[in-house]
Amino acid sequence: MNIVLLPKNTPVQPILSITECRQIQHIQHQLKLGVGDTLKVGIRDGERYLTEIIALHAHAIDVKILKTENIPSKRAVTLVLALPRPKVLRRIVMDAVTLGVEELILIHSYRVDKSYWQSPLLAQIEDYITLGLEQAGDTIAPQVTLYKRFKPFVEDILSAMVQPRRPVYVAHPYVNTTQHHMVEPCCLVIGPEGGFIAYEIELFKTNGCQTVSLGNRILRTETAIPYILGALSI
Amino acid sequence: MNIVLLPKNTPVQPILSITECRQIQHIQHQLKLGVGDTLKVGIRDGERYLTEIIALHAHAIDVKILKTENIPSKRAVTLVLALPRPKVLRRIVMDAVTLGVEELILIHSYRVDKSYWQSPLLAQIEDYITLGLEQAGDTIAPQVTLYKRFKPFVEDILSAMVQPRRPVYVAHPYVNTTQHHMVEPCCLVIGPEGGFIAYEIELFKTNGCQTVSLGNRILRTETAIPYILGALSI
Incomplete structure (x- = not known):
């Protein structure tokens, strides 16, 4: 704190x-x-x-x-995450807030267990945000939104976020593009354990998103978030 | 896995x-x-x-x-950490290994509770390394060393690691230098909760280390490690 x-x-x-x-x-x-x-x-x-x-x-x-x-400035980053396991939700929300993303969106995807949406811990997201702000020395909460339906989110919401100077990156371990070209401001999409399925990756691509790899080491979601925000910071 | x-x-x-x-x-x-x-x-x-x-x-x-x-290549990074709380030791060792540091050194410092050195979890570091390798898809364990005495470590071991093309960076929240100038290969030193004390920072400096800030947000150790390795990766 x-x-x-x-x-x-x-x-x-x-x-x-x-x-x-x-x-x-x-x-x-x-x-x-x-x-x-x-x-x-x-x-x-x-x-x-x-x-x-x-x-x-x-x-x-x-x-x-x-x-x-002075309040520390936010990062010009919208972070879109496949809803994490309840066990790591606290840590992931707290870290994203501490790292200063200006918006956090939690979505469903094929490999997200449906039971995660019933977790009582979802009601505690506000508390996790407070913990993240208290760690960072920040006072301004990012906007947090939840979308339970994958396809409408990608087609209606995410596609509208794609702008010429504000790309949408989808982190995906099995593509050859590396993160060397990533710029801020941007929107970052990070998948669930096991990654997005091929259909989902295709839907991202047809809606204007770019797939990027974080290198040849497969990171857990909770490790990938600070790693990619560190990479973006330069 | x-x-x-x-x-x-x-x-x-x-x-x-x-x-x-x-x-x-x-x-x-x-x-x-x-x-x-x-x-x-x-x-x-x-x-x-x-x-x-x-x-x-x-x-x-x-x-x-x-x-x-192919085995994923290692990062040309030696990571020196003030011994973390036993509760987060597993995660921190696992993450450092997953991220591919080639050497991990755990040291004592003023704000490390002496009881941490008695933790039975220290005996499980080998298991945590295995978990980190299994996450990354790697087989080669980094070298892990523990130093219980701060001053001899800095004066005898760390000072000898400083080379013209391989700087030693000490992450410290309260300095103005930012991470923009950091390069790999390097040695990264990350302090305990609450940071290093002024005496320790001075000792690092007189032994050739550079202090760097990670920005105006204060990160937990477990968040700072992937963040700084992400920043170094470009």
Whole structure:
């Protein structure tokens, strides 16, 4: 946690109160901070501040705003992911948010187990976004959208995202193109475990997407996301 | 698992037997393969083959070698990591191996909890390497070394790694240099949660290392590793 995020629409006052148990415990037991220490505090979808801790109560920590700080800029990247296994959903959403994608879209595809869409963890995506923002020191949540139907998504939504200066890349382990030509801004599509099937790859291509390979090593989705965003950053 | 790795020094014969329970279960229940299907099989630190399944026994799967395949090339990168929390050690070692670093060094530093060195999970690093190789489709394990003393490591080992055409980069969130100038081959040093302390950064610098920033977003170690290797890949 590199910033403490207060809920959206928290009124901005010279003194702010942190009341969430998870955050209080982190400040006291992990960061081991006390009165007089500085702390970065932000308001979800609002400003980010450098503050000073002025009081520790049983169920609240009061901080005084010292100054407003810059929010890290977002990456001009829309990340489209085949819905991951529930077990890795938290980590993947958190990482995508930490890395600063401006939009995250979760889609169905042939090799996504249908049961994943019933997972109770899907209801926790908002919490995962908060964790990702707190790691990055960011306050602005990316837009997150879910599409349960593959073909309409590709034909109606994704095809409209293809622009001359904003390509749509589909990461696919079994093509010869490498990532050397990738540019930002862009839209990145990453498949499920086992990859997209041939029919899906064809549909992407006929709708204006470019397939790219990440090299001759097959990466897990959770590894591929930071890898490809690192490659795009130059 | 994109390749099934047999133990080091397994004799190469036209018919090979897979006898490890984890691998048999993965082939039968995840990959759902049977007699006649092809399977990539490698020998740890040896060759990689395309094979065909010829028999399924209760505790073994027999495969016939069809042809020898290319092993993915390694990255000319030595990765030096402050020993991670035991909870993320598996994932970090696995990812570093999957991404193809040719050498992995785990070191102590001020913010590494001393208890981490007592973790029973350290004894499982060999297994984590196997998992990383199986993910990547690789057979050759990187060299892995552990150094429990920070100062002698930096002064005696790391300083000797600095070469004109093979820089040593220390990733550090609080410097202004960005990763734009990074080149491969190189040695990458990544700190613990909370980063290296000022004394450690100074010691790195006086021993010829360059500090680099990964941008204005603070990444977890497990996210920083693929991110920086992606950035280096261009």
